[in-house]
Amino acid sequence: MKFHEKRVIVTGGVGGVGQALVKLFARAGEIVLFTDRSEEDCAEFSRTLVHKGLETSYIAGDLRKKINCETIITTAVEQLGGIDILLNNAGIIPHGTILETTDDMWFSALDVNLNAAFFLCRAAIPHMQAIGGGAIVNTSSTWGIYPGPGHAAYCTSKAALAALTKSLGRDYAPDNIRVNAVCPNEIDTPLLRNDFVRRGIDPDNAIEKLGKTVPLGHVAKPREIANVIAFLASDESRYICGETVEVTGAKPVYG
Ligand SMILES: NC(=O)c1ccc[n+]([C@@H]2O[C@H](COP(=O)([O-])OP(=O)(O)OC[C@H]3O[C@@H](n4cnc5c(N)ncnc54)[C@H](O)[C@@H]3O)[C@@H](O)[C@H]2O)c1
Numbered sequence: 001m002k003f004h005e006k007r008v009i010v011t012g013g014v015g016g017v018g019q020a021l022v023k024l025f026a027r028a029g030e031i032v033l034f035t036d037r038s039e040e041d042c043a044e045f046s047r048t049l050v051h052k053g054l055e056t057s058y059i060a061g062d063l064r065k066k067i068n069c070e071t072i073i074t075t076a077v078e079q080l081g082g083i084d085i086l087l088n089n090a091g092i093i094p095h096g097t098i099l100e101t102t103d104d105m106w107f108s109a110l111d112v113n114l115n116a117a118f119f120l121c122r123a124a125i126p127h128m129q130a131i132g133g134g135a136i137v138n139t140s141s142t143w144g145i146y147p148g149p150g151h152a153a154y155c156t157s158k159a160a161l162a163a164l165t166k167s168l169g170r171d172y173a174p175d176n177i178r179v180n181a182v183c184p185n186e187i188d189t190p191l192l193r194n195d196f197v198r199r200g201i202d203p204d205n206a207i208e209k210l211g212k213t214v215p216l217g218h219v220a221k222p223r224e225i226a227n228v229i230a231f232l233a234s235d236e237s238r239y240i241c242g243e244t245v246e247v248t249g250a251k252p253v254y255g
Contacts, residue, residue, distance in 0.1 A: 001234040003030050007080040008233075009072065009124070010034040011063060011116065012090030014041045016189020017139065020226035021087055026054040028230075033057045033076050036090070063090055064111040069119035073127070082131050085233045086124045088117040088138040088161075093191055098152045106153045113157035114164070121168060125177060133176030135233040138165045139225075140181040142246055142253040158183075162244045169242020178241040180232045185248040186210060187220045216249035 008025045012018040013034025022034045026049065036042050039060035046058055059075050061068035076083050092112045094105035117138050128134030143151060144158025165181040172179060186192055193203040211218040228247050231237050246253075 001028070001230055001236055003028050003234060005029065005031060006084040006233075007031045007076065007082055008033070008085040008087065009076050009083060009120075010087045010089055011072075011120065012036060013058065014038070014045045015090070016191065016222040017187060017225050017229075018089050019045065020222035021089060021229060022049070022056060023052075023054065024223070024226050024230055025085075026056050030085075031080050033059065033072075033080060035059050035061060035063075035072050037062055063116035064108065066115075066119050069116050070123050073120060073123035077127055083124050083127050084131070084134050086120060086134070086136045087229060087233065088120055088136065089229070090116065091139060091141075091158075091191070092154075093151065093195070094153045095151060095195070096153070097150050100150075101153050109153035109157040110160075113154070114160045117161055118164065121164075121179070125168075125172060125175075128177045129172075129175050134178075136168070136177065136179040137229045137232045138162075138179070138181040139229070140165065140183045140244060142183050142185045142248060144181075145183055145244060145246065146253045148253070165244060166242045173241045178232075178238070180237075180240055180242065181244045182225060182229050182232065183244050183246045184220060184225050185214075185246075185251050185253060187222060187225055189222055192219070214249040214251045216251075218249070220247065220249060 008030050010021045013022050014036035025032045042058040042060045094109050138161050140162040141158040143155045144162045147155035168179040196203040196206040207219050
């Protein structure tokens with residue numbers, strides 16, 4: 001995939017898929033600004049990138065706050081001179097049926113998985129219009145398309161993100177701004193592993209076992225999802241717009 005010094009924002013940049021995205025775009029020579037919750041984690045990841053010869057910038061902040069979302073966009077415009085690609089990758093997965101979902105779990109899921117993408121897209125789109133186009137890739141989930149059991153807040157937030165993606169894709173296609181979403185099944189990242197740990201299950205064994213349920217033979221590696229996101233952000237996918245792309249290793253999802 002060819003990019004030409006694109007200015008790229010990656011949210012959740014310190015997480016499993018986020019790190020893969022930051023490295024992929026930085027190695028391709030793009031100008032990357034990543035963001036995540038903790039200043040310390042961002043700084044540490046930035047140092048590891050510098051050791052690999054990769055230069056990026058970062059801004060830490062909690063995406064549950066609208067002001068932080070808007071600051072990410074204004075900072076990117078100030079520091080990078082504009083925005084070509086916005087990757088709304090940050091996400092959380094509160095576990096529970098509706099009766100197990102507290103107000104805080106519900107609002108956090110909607111704030112991180114949906115509202116942050118809304119604030120970031122709304123702030124970024126005028127800057128993309130000003131330069132004649134851009135690409136936005138949101139990370140939804142197969143469970144946003146086929147809601148699975150026991151995750152009311154997560155499934156709702158990811159379904160709404162998929163709907164937002166289609167809506168923006170249609171509204172801004174005439175401005176040459178392509179908005180798409182990737183909908184992965186399980187990915188081998190801290191999000192998945194921490195859930196096994198929470199349930200007292202060894203994550204290595206669990207991931208191996210889970211891999212046997214996937215026709216392609218393994219749980220997705222972060223890079224395998226990052227590659228699809230990069231494709232959707234690249235000119236190679238220039239006729240794909242307003243789509244939700246399922247990435248499942250041929251594993252049937254719940255539904
Ligand atoms: N791992 C999976 O099995 C899986 C499956 C389908 C979809 N997804 C989605 O993929 C995306 C990437 O997830 P991942 O698997 O790499 O998980 P991850 O937990 O490794 O990374 C998510 C990142 O988002 C950041 N984040 C969370 N809340 C935040 C907040 N309030 N403010 C700022 N940053 C915040 C975290 O700090 C973390 O670095 C998420 O949107 C997730 O929902 C993951």
